[in-house]
Amino acid sequence: MIYNIAVFGSCASRDNFYSGINPDYKKYFNCxxxxxxxxxISLMQEPVSFKNQDIQILPxxxxxxxxxxxxxxxLTKNFLAEVKKxxxxxxxxxxxxxxxxxxxKYENCFITNNYWDLxxxxxxxxIKPYTKINMYNDPNTYLKLYKENMGLFLDYIQKESPNSQIILNPVRLGYKILKDDNKIEVNKNFKSNAKxxxxxxxKVDNILKKQKDVITLKIKKERILDENHEWGLGQVHYTQPYYLNILNQLKQISKNDKSLLSKIYELF
Structure with missing residues (x-):
C-alpha cells in the first residue's frame, strides 16, 4: 500500500521524498x-492579500x-486547504x-520572516516597518506564540483530517562533513552555529513532542553533512544514511508496528 504524506518544514524532511535521494520512496509514499x-505561527493566521507581481522574484x-x-x-496559507482536501x-x-x-509582525499580521526570499x-x-520576533531575540514570546498556534493547527487537523498522523522530524544542524576522501572534517563555523x-x-520541538498522539522520529547519532549534496553543502544537507533511516522509520510507522520501530538500527 502507498500512503499519502504531507510535509511542512524544510528540505531535511522534503528531500526524503525525492527520487534523487531516496530512489525507492514512491513504492511506499506519495508526497x-x-x-x-x-x-x-504564520500558517494559522488569516490569508494575506497581495498582487502576484509584488511577490515575484526576478529573473x-x-x-x-x-x-x-x-x-x-x-501568504495564502494554502497548506491548510490542501490538507483538508x-x-x-x-x-x-x-x-x-x-x-x-x-x-x-506588521500591523496585526504575522508572516514568516523568510529573509532568503522576501x-x-x-x-x-x-510591509515596512515591521518587527522581527524569533528564538534568538525573544525566545519566550516566540515559544508562547508557537505553542498557541500549534494548538490551533492540531485542532484544525483533528476537525478537517482526523485520520492524519502527525510526525515530528527533529531536525538538527550538522557540522561534520564527509569529504571526497571519505574522511570526516569538522567545520568550526558550522559547529558554533549548530551548538x-x-x-x-x-526547545521548539519539545512543545510538539508533548502533544498527544504525535510520533517523534528517532535520530540518535550526529548528522553527517554531504560535501557533494545535490543542493550544495549546507547544515541540513546530510549524507545518504540519514534519508534511508528516515524512510525506514516512516515505513515502520505506516505498518503500525511500534515494536519494530523501537528496534530500528541507526544506519550512521
Missing part, C-alpha cells in the same frame, strides 16, 4: 502536499520560481525554519 520555508529561474512559490504558500495519512513536520527565520520582492518593501541553534530547535 503531493508540501510547504517549505514557513512557520506554523525567472529555478531558484527564484521556488522562492516565489514559498512566499505564495506562506486530500486528507493525507501522515503529516511530517520539522521546526528548522521556525528557528532559522522566525516571524515578522527581500527580493516589492511586497517586502510595502546554539540546536538548543533552540530542541
Amino acid at each position: 503531493s502536499i508540501s510547504s517549505q520555508r514557513g512557520s506554523i 525567472e529561474n529555478r531558484v527564484n520560481k521556488a522562492g516565489t512559490q514559498f512566499i505564495n504558500q506562506d 486530500f486528507k493525507p495519512d501522515y503529516i511530517l513536520i520539522d521546526n528548522y525554519f521556525e528557528v532559522i527565520f522566525g516571524i515578522i 527581500p527580493k520582492t516589492k511586497f517586502h518593501t510595502e 546554539n541553534t540546536n538548543k533552540l530547535l530542541k
Whole structure:
C-alpha cells in the first residue's frame, strides 16, 4: 500500500521524498502536499492579500520560481486547504525554519520572516516597518506564540483530517562533513552555529513532542553533512544514511508496528 504524506518544514524532511535521494520512496509514499520555508505561527493566521507581481522574484529561474512559490504558500496559507482536501495519512513536520527565520509582525499580521526570499520582492518593501520576533531575540514570546498556534493547527487537523498522523522530524544542524576522501572534517563555523541553534530547535520541538498522539522520529547519532549534496553543502544537507533511516522509520510507522520501530538500527 502507498500512503499519502504531507510535509511542512524544510528540505531535511522534503528531500526524503525525492527520487534523487531516496530512489525507492514512491513504492511506499506519495508526497503531493508540501510547504517549505514557513512557520506554523504564520500558517494559522488569516490569508494575506497581495498582487502576484509584488511577490515575484526576478529573473525567472529555478531558484527564484521556488522562492516565489514559498512566499505564495506562506501568504495564502494554502497548506491548510490542501490538507483538508486530500486528507493525507501522515503529516511530517520539522521546526528548522521556525528557528532559522522566525516571524515578522506588521500591523496585526504575522508572516514568516523568510529573509532568503522576501527581500527580493516589492511586497517586502510595502510591509515596512515591521518587527522581527524569533528564538534568538525573544525566545519566550516566540515559544508562547508557537505553542498557541500549534494548538490551533492540531485542532484544525483533528476537525478537517482526523485520520492524519502527525510526525515530528527533529531536525538538527550538522557540522561534520564527509569529504571526497571519505574522511570526516569538522567545520568550526558550522559547529558554533549548530551548538546554539540546536538548543533552540530542541526547545521548539519539545512543545510538539508533548502533544498527544504525535510520533517523534528517532535520530540518535550526529548528522553527517554531504560535501557533494545535490543542493550544495549546507547544515541540513546530510549524507545518504540519514534519508534511508528516515524512510525506514516512516515505513515502520505506516505498518503500525511500534515494536519494530523501537528496534530500528541507526544506519550512521
